Amino acid sequence: MAHHRSTDRGASMRGRGVSRGLVGALLAVVLVAAVVVVWFQLGDRIDRQGEQAAGNCVEGRSTVPIIADPDVADALNSIATEYTETGPVVRDHCVVVEVRPGDAKVTLDGLSGTWDPVALGARPAAWVPQSSIWAADLMTARPDIVDGNPASLVSSPVVLATAPQLAEAFDGQLDWQQLPTLQQRDASLGAFGLGSWGSIRLAMPVGAQSDATALAAQAVAMQVTRTMGTLTEQDANSPRVASSVEAMSSGAPQSPDGTPVGAAREIAEASDPGESPIHAVAITEQALYQLTREDTTPRLAEVIPGGPTPIADYPIIRLSGEDVAPEQTDAVAEFFEFVSQPEHLAVLTDLGFRGDAPMPPKTATVTFPLTENPMPQPETAATVTINRLVYGPDSGPATVG
Known part of the structure; x- marks a missing residue:
């Protein structure tokens, strides 16, 4: 009788065992979860690598030349130095903005005709003359190299x-x-x-x-x-x-x-x-x-x-064409957004220009x-x-x- 009860207990236990289908389903869920975790970890790793690559300027350094009226050139170059010190990275390039003064007539002639880098320096990615009389002449002579409508820097x-x-x-x-x-x-x-x-x-x-x-x-x-x-x-x-x-x-x-x-x-x-x-x-x-x-x-x-x-109105004339790289175009936009911040624009208004920053005392x-x-x-x-x-x-x- 004892042997008979032992046999029945074993059979009963086998009858109450876990279904093979359920085990398979559980294993599938675990496998999917593992794949998802690995996928997200891989994605995070790729993102980190991308950010690290951008931070390391994988495309190298890019100088962004800007020509400005002598009235504003020194102040703009000072602001450009501050901007560069922030370590700007544009399109995987470490950008360095350099502002130099330039005679407007010489600049207009160069941009309207053939730019001579030996005589005139690097072709600018932007130009800030004293007024829009120059923008009008350039847009008449070479509308194809003017990127959008010029906006006033100061006045x-x-x-x-x-x-x-x-x-x-x-x-x-x-x-x-x-x-x-x-x-x-x-x-x-x-x-x-x-x-x-x-x-x-x-x-x-x-x-x-x-x-x-x-x-x-x-x-x-x-x-x-x-x-x-x-x-x-x-x-x-x-x-x-x-x-x-x-x-x-x-x-x-x-x-x-x-x-x-x-x-x-x-x-x-x-x-x-x-x-x-x-x-x-x-x-x-x-x-x-x-x-x-x-x-x-x-x-x-x-x-x-x-x-x-x-x-x-000291217009910001953004330039385009085969001599202006995409990262230079984007850097010009970022730089002048930086300039427009009141603490930076004050460098210009302190010289007597009008803008969205405090003016100097009356004289x-x-x-x-x-x-x-x-x-x-x-x-x-x-x-x-x-x-x-x-x-x-x-x-x-x-x-x-």
């Missing part, structure tokens, strides 16, 4: 630099459209109580960094054509515009060095303001600030004529008043037309050698 309104006595006589009554008449008519300043001074003797510099001359001509064009919005090509081609620019340019006194700053310095250093060969010159507010920032007694005054105020000459009526950007063709009227058929300021 500076165009004003007239005059002797303080003349500014006091104007007393806010001067308008841009009066300049051609005041230039051509003898003793025209008599209308402001200064008949012995003669005419306004407005210098019209066409040397380096003389964008203010063309921008002032744009403001005059808007006034004489009674343009209410954007200055058009048709407006710029008006005979009244051509005659007005000719009236300002014909017989204009010469700046000693062909620049607005040179003309302003001539006014400031005159022993007798009424006898000075130059009474006024269009200049950027920033340049006037730099020239007079140490003055405790004003030698010059900032006159803002009535009507829309022209603006030097005896420059008070940084609110620009209540900024002039809209003219049509590209209108800008080019006025450039030709001011600078001649070859356009652009001549290089001062």
Whole structure:
């Protein structure tokens, strides 16, 4: 009987054993889970390797050259050094941004024609001239190498630099459209109580960094054509515009060095303001600030004529083409985003430029008043037309050698 019970217990236990199908299913689940874990570990490893490769700049170093107006070049290069110190990696390249000053006319000629790296240095991936008069000329000559629409880096309104006595006589009554008449008519300043001074003797510099001359001509064009919005090509081609620019340019006194700053310095250093060969010159507010920032007694005054105020906008012209690598294009965008941060932009506004950062204190000459009526950007063709009227058929300021 005992043997019989033992046999029955063994049979009963076999009857209650785990199903082979269930064991197989459990093993399959374990196997799938193991594969998933291995897959994710492999993915994480690949990601880490990718990040490590990028951090190690597997594609090597890439220099990003930028040419800028001399007014902003040193400050931009200082910011570029800070940017490079952050160790930027773009498209697996360690990028180094280098900003150098460049004459606008020389840069325009090089970009419009054949760039000579021996004479001009590395072809830039971006260009920041003093104003959009250069962007208009480049976009007319070579629209294929301009990447998108230029955006303003900083700005500076165009004003007239005059002797303080003349500014006091104007007393806010001067308008841009009066300049051609005041230039051509003898003793025209008599209308402001200064008949012995003669005419306004407005210098019209066409040397380096003389964008203010063309921008002032744009403001005059808007006034004489009674343009209410954007200055058009048709407006710029008006005979009244051509005659007005000719009236300002014909017989204009010469700046000693062909620049607005040179003309302003001539006014400031005159022993007798009424006898000075130059009474006024269009200049950027920033340049006037730099020239007079140490003055405790004003030698010059900032006159803002009535009507829309022209603006030097320091456009960021991003360049494209076979000579600009993809990582350079992306690095330009990242760099100028870095520049736009208030703590970096303050390096520029401290020089007297206007931007989204604190301005320097007022001086005896420059008070940084609110620009209540900024002039809209003219049509590209209108800008080019006025450039030709001011600078001649070859356009652009001549290089001062």
